[in-house]
Amino acid sequence: MDGERTQTQHDGPERPRGWAPHPREQMLITPLVAGLGGLLAFFTVVFIVVWLPIHTFDPPASLDWAPLSDQAVKGRNLFAQNGCYVCHSGYSRPQDVRESLYFLYPKVSQPGDFYGSDQSPNLLGTERTGPDLSQESGWHPDDWQRAHFYDPRFVDPLSLMPPMKSLFSDTQIEQLITFVETRSGKSGLLRYAGQLYSKHVVTTNQGFPQPYTGFQGAHKPILEGNDKILNPPKDQLEEAPNLAQIDRSYWLSANPLPVTEENLLRGKEVFLQRCVGCHGIAGDGKGPGAAFMSPSPADFTSADDACCGGDTGPGDFYYRILRGWPGTGMENFGDRLDIWRVVLFVKTIPNHTLRKNVVPEPKDYIVWQPSKELIAWLKSRQKPTGNASFSKKAVTDPFMQEAMRVLPGLAPGDKFLLNDGKTPLSLDDAAAGIKAIYQDLLDRAWNEARARGNKLPPEVQKAIPPTVPGQQ
Ligand code: HEC
Numbered sequence: 001m002d003g004e005r006t007q008t009q010h011d012g013p014e015r016p017r018g019w020a021p022h023p024r025e026q027m028l029i030t031p032l033v034a035g036l037g038g039l040l041a042f043f044t045v046v047f048i049v050v051w052l053p054i055h056t057f058d059p060p061a062s063l064d065w066a067p068l069s070d071q072a073v074k075g076r077n078l079f080a081q082n083g084c085y086v087c088h089s090g091y092s093r094p095q096d097v098r099e100s101l102y103f104l105y106p107k108v109s110q111p112g113d114f115y116g117s118d119q120s121p122n123l124l125g126t127e128r129t130g131p132d133l134s135q136e137s138g139w140h141p142d143d144w145q146r147a148h149f150y151d152p153r154f155v156d157p158l159s160l161m162p163p164m165k166s167l168f169s170d171t172q173i174e175q176l177i178t179f180v181e182t183r184s185g186k187s188g189l190l191r192y193a194g195q196l197y198s199k200h201v202v203t204t205n206q207g208f209p210q211p212y213t214g215f216q217g218a219h220k221p222i223l224e225g226n227d228k229i230l231n232p233p234k235d236q237l238e239e240a241p242n243l244a245q246i247d248r249s250y251w252l253s254a255n256p257l258p259v260t261e262e263n264l265l266r267g268k269e270v271f272l273q274r275c276v277g278c279h280g281i282a283g284d285g286k287g288p289g290a291a292f293m294s295p296s297p298a299d300f301t302s303a304d305d306a307c308c309g310g311d312t313g314p315g316d317f318y319y320r321i322l323r324g325w326p327g328t329g330m331e332n333f334g335d336r337l338d339i340w341r342v343v344l345f346v347k348t349i350p351n352h353t354l355r356k357n358v359v360p361e362p363k364d365y366i367v368w369q370p371s372k373e374l375i376a377w378l379k380s381r382q383k384p385t386g387n388a389s390f391s392k393k394a395v396t397d398p399f400m401q402e403a404m405r406v407l408p409g410l411a412p413g414d415k416f417l418l419n420d421g422k423t424p425l426s427l428d429d430a431a432a433g434i435k436a437i438y439q440d441l442l443d444r445a446w447n448e449a450r451a452r453g454n455k456l457p458p459e460v461q462k463a464i465p466p467t468v469p470g471q472q
């Protein structure tokens with residue numbers, strides 16, 4: 001019967017005898033049902049991956065977490081309003097933690113680093129056109145930050161970051177700087193405390209005033225050190241305080257590269273690309289960024305300094321460029337630069353090799369000639385015994401670790417005076433000073449966060465000492 005119908009009614013495809021007809025059901029997935037189903041699926045996914053985590057993911061504060069001060073919160077708002085996160089992410093990933101590439105990212109961000117109401121809206125960002133800034137605190141002093149914000153080309157002629165000179169007032173730029181200098185948790189506060197302590201050491205030692213604040217450096221004369229207020233202790237090598245900021249194993253290193261025209265020319269190229277913003281196109285320390293800084297950038301034009309200054313040996317210059325000079329605007333270039341060649345070149349500057357179209361020649365190179373006393377002093381202190389970095393006993397106190405980072409040339413027993421003749425310089429003094437600054441920064445941030453009514457972790461979190469990432 002069935003077969004007959006199929007053959008007589010021509011309403012379907014021919015099918016073999018005995019096969020069941022296709023049921024005449026109505027289609028269930030109408031456009032309305034599909035639309036509703038799609039919406040349901042969409043909102044389920046949004047609920048699971050957006051709403052639930054926002055309302056239930058509340059990791060406790062990490063051991064490194066610290067709140068922001070009022071000034072830093074204002075700076076954070078400026079950071080958000082001006083879209084800085086479009087170029088700068090705010091969290092570092094495992095693949096970012098490497099010392100040498102562009103910038104020192106010392107640790108991987110933890111969820112608990114972003115605890116509390118200061119962190120909303122988040123500034124995590126995704127793009128890294130500029131470096132990740134989650135660990136920016138303390139790598140540079142405030143005066144470097146001021147020159148850099150005014151015009152990034154003042155410190156890094158190759159930078160593509162937009163200048164901020166017309167965006168912010170003097171007050172706002174200080175707020176923004178407080179934010180970048182204190183946003184990195186306790187380990188960042190420790191580094192910043194080391195930077196502030198070192199600023200005190202270098203300005204006192206060289207007779208410099210405090211740097212100009214805000215963007216005033218753009219319109220003021222370059223600061224000068226005042227020799228008259230200095231009174232170097234008689235029984236101490238004059239360079240001792242300066243050498244205290246250079247790792248001892250570099251004090252007597254010679255330049256491993258030969259002085260050839262090729263090497264010098266490459267050095268000149270690096271100098272013009274990287275150093276002229278501060279040290280000046282003539283090498284006289286009068287670059288456009290110079291007036292922001294105290295101490296002001298070094299002048300390389302004196303032949304006496306190139307040959308006979310106590311802390312201007314090639315190894316000393318190398319170390320200053322590799323690790324920077326904490327407390328000054330001199331930055332840590334790490335091994336992203338051709339350092340030895342630029343060191344060779346710097347020693348030719350007194351012979352006018354920075355002039356346009358001048359190719360520096362080996363005869364322009366000024367050989368370092370330290371005095372006999374200096375050599376004897378350096379050699380007597382280079383013995384591995386008594387050298388902090390050779391000690392078998394690992395230092396665990398974070399404040400001492402930071403003191404050793406900013407004063408790598410001091411041995412535990414060294415006790416010097418700064419060139420003002422009265423301020424003591426030793427690792428113990430530095431560790432105590434850094435600890436006091438750190439504690440003050442942390443206490444102030446906690447008190448202000450509490451007054452703002454922020455959610456805070458239990459008070460014990462605050463007492464947990466900071467760690468120096470990478471050295472635990
Ligand atoms: C167009 C992308 C861009 C924008 C927008 C931008 N930056 Fe940058 N920033 C960079 C680049 C590239 C660098 C690296 C070169 C340099 O140091 O100038 C940098 C460097 C920095 C550094 C120094 C990092 C170091 O070397 O220690 C800080 C701090 C900084 N930016 C803060 C900010 C702030 C705050 C804002 C917003 C007001 C901002 N940036 C906006 C691209 C940008």
Ligand code: HEC
Nearest residue numbers: 155274275278293295296297298311317320328329330342
């Ligand atoms: C952001 C500004 C800045 C930049 C960029 C900079 N310097 Fe410096 N530099 C300084 C300051 C500030 C000092 C400290 C001077 C002082 O305290 O006497 C200094 C000191 C030095 C010293 C130590 C001089 C001495 O007498 O011990 C050397 C060497 C040096 N810079 C080389 C360089 C080289 C090479 C470059 C480029 C690769 C460079 N600097 C880039 C600011 C800068």
